[in-house]
Amino acid sequence: MAGNGRNQPILIAGGGIGGLAAAHALAQKGFPVRLFEQSGEFREVGAGIQLGPNIFRALEKLGLRDEVLADAWQPTGMEMRDALSGDLVHRIPLGEEFFAYFNGPYAVTHRHDIHATLLKACQNNNLISLETRRRVADYEDGGEGVTLRFEDGGTAEGGALVGCDGMWSRVREKIVGDGKPRVSGHIAYRAVLRREDVPTDLWRPDVVLWAGPRTHFVHYPLRRGELYNLVAVFHSDRYVEGWNEEADAETLWAHFKGQRPEVLRMLERIETWRMWVLCDREPVKEWSKGRVTLLGDAAHPMLQYLAQGACMATEDAVWLAEKAAAAPDDLPAAFRAYQEQRYLRTGRVQIMARVYGEFYHARGVAAELRNQMLGARTPKDAYEGVAWLYGGM
Numbered sequence: 001m002a003g004n005g006r007n008q009p010i011l012i013a014g015g016g017i018g019g020l021a022a023a024h025a026l027a028q029k030g031f032p033v034r035l036f037e038q039s040g041e042f043r044e045v046g047a048g049i050q051l052g053p054n055i056f057r058a059l060e061k062l063g064l065r066d067e068v069l070a071d072a073w074q075p076t077g078m079e080m081r082d083a084l085s086g087d088l089v090h091r092i093p094l095g096e097e098f099f100a101y102f103n104g105p106y107a108v109t110h111r112h113d114i115h116a117t118l119l120k121a122c123q124n125n126n127l128i129s130l131e132t133r134r135r136v137a138d139y140e141d142g143g144e145g146v147t148l149r150f151e152d153g154g155t156a157e158g159g160a161l162v163g164c165d166g167m168w169s170r171v172r173e174k175i176v177g178d179g180k181p182r183v184s185g186h187i188a189y190r191a192v193l194r195r196e197d198v199p200t201d202l203w204r205p206d207v208v209l210w211a212g213p214r215t216h217f218v219h220y221p222l223r224r225g226e227l228y229n230l231v232a233v234f235h236s237d238r239y240v241e242g243w244n245e246e247a248d249a250e251t252l253w254a255h256f257k258g259q260r261p262e263v264l265r266m267l268e269r270i271e272t273w274r275m276w277v278l279c280d281r282e283p284v285k286e287w288s289k290g291r292v293t294l295l296g297d298a299a300h301p302m303l304q305y306l307a308q309g310a311c312m313a314t315e316d317a318v319w320l321a322e323k324a325a326a327a328p329d330d331l332p333a334a335f336r337a338y339q340e341q342r343y344l345r346t347g348r349v350q351i352m353a354r355v356y357g358e359f360y361h362a363r364g365v366a367a368e369l370r371n372q373m374l375g376a377r378t379p380k381d382a383y384e385g386v387a388w389l390y391g392g393m
């Protein structure tokens with residue numbers, strides 16, 4: 001399976017955070033790349049994203065750390081409050097103490113801003129070609145190269161293919177073949193406010209999570225503090241796959257009824273919510289086959305409770321490029337080495353994200369127990385608890 005690693009382009013399906021990070025990382029190592037995005041333009045949804053110190057280590061390797069940080073907001077802490085009593089359950093300081101422990105910051109940013117930074121880096125690199133309105137339908141791995149087929153009947157040839165086409169990946173269907181994603185029974189409503197539209201007494205510089213029975217509500221500032229991000233999550237039997245659809249506020253009110261006025265007053269500020277039906281998959285060990293591999297949500301879709309999906313996709317990109325550069329003439333071996341490097345770490349995040357979701361949404365005695373356990377923890381205990389995640393890369 002040897003030959004021509006840098007002569008033929010590496011094809012990438014999907015231009016989200018994962019696809020763009022992969023294109024940039026591979027081009028940095030001298031690989032020509034052709035990236036195909038199904039939409040008419042490269043864009044991210046209008047919502048916030050949390051970035052742990054692990055993504056900043058990855059971004060540093062991509063030369064983009066400072067640019068991403070320039071648009072972001074660095075909260076001073078992350079706190080959990082009980083949505084029924086209002087009591088502070090636990091607070092993790094995210095300032096100097098955190099930075100010193102993890103050798104990196106914790107930040108929150110608008111998805112558009114991190115996506116735009118990656119897009120600009122790709123646009124400025126002449127090893128990368130970016131093509132929109134190119135919906136990947138299928139591929140053929142011929143052993144010496146890969147042929148990609150688009151839905152409009154067109155084709156593209158390359159030395160290898162990286163499927164970065166998200167949760168409902170077409171590329172994954174052929175490699176893993178594990179059907180549709182698992183619908184978790186949890187729904188997220190998201191919205192972004194201008195800072196001036198947030199009541200002054202409710203605006204907080206921190207990431208605040210209100211944990212309620214079968215619900216939670218998170219808010220934090222975005223874009224240097226100019227915006228404010230809101231995410232409300234609740235359990236629902238709704239089974240359809242909804243992604244970024246306009247959402248019905250009445251349903252939200254029914255689930256948050258009886259919660260603290262701070263929660264309800266903030267929810268009231270929103271005129272239009274967008275809705276996501278949250279899904280994940282079981283972790284798998286094999287996501288590379290011959291000259292084709294997967295990255296980001298296509299490889300290891302996870303619930304958002306550890307706020308790590310985009311962080312993991314960016315880490316993937318760095319490791320994929322490292323392994324490809326170490327064996328440019330044997331990309332199938334490089335892809336196996338990349339998967340070997342990544343599957344246990346990403347699998348752990350997939351599994352632990354579910355556990356954190358249970359914790360946030362606990363009811364009755366389980367909620368009391370959560371509050372007691374978390375309340376007894378020192379900041380150092382909290383740092384140690386996430387060292388496997390934030391300390392790794």
Ligand SMILES: Cc1cc2nc3c(=O)[nH]c(=O)nc-3n(C[C@H](O)[C@H](O)[C@H](O)COP(=O)(O)OP(=O)(O)OC[C@H]3O[C@@H](n4cnc5c(N)ncnc54)[C@H](O)[C@@H]3O)c2cc1C
Pocket residue numbers: 013014015016017018019036037038039048049050051134135136137164165166167168169170188231276295296297298304306307308309310311312313
């Ligand atoms: C409510 C919520 C909150 C979250 N919060 C965080 C957080 O705080 N921190 C964090 O790190 N992560 C968070 N995540 C996870 C994060 O959003 C995802 O893990 C990340 O965006 C995945 O990036 P990706 O590039 O792998 O996939 P995607 O962002 O899904 O991008 C896939 C791209 O491929 C394109 N595409 C799809 N199919 C095709 C095709 N057939 N042909 C061509 N193009 C195609 C799509 O149009 C899209 O542009 C959150 C997710 C949710 C739902």
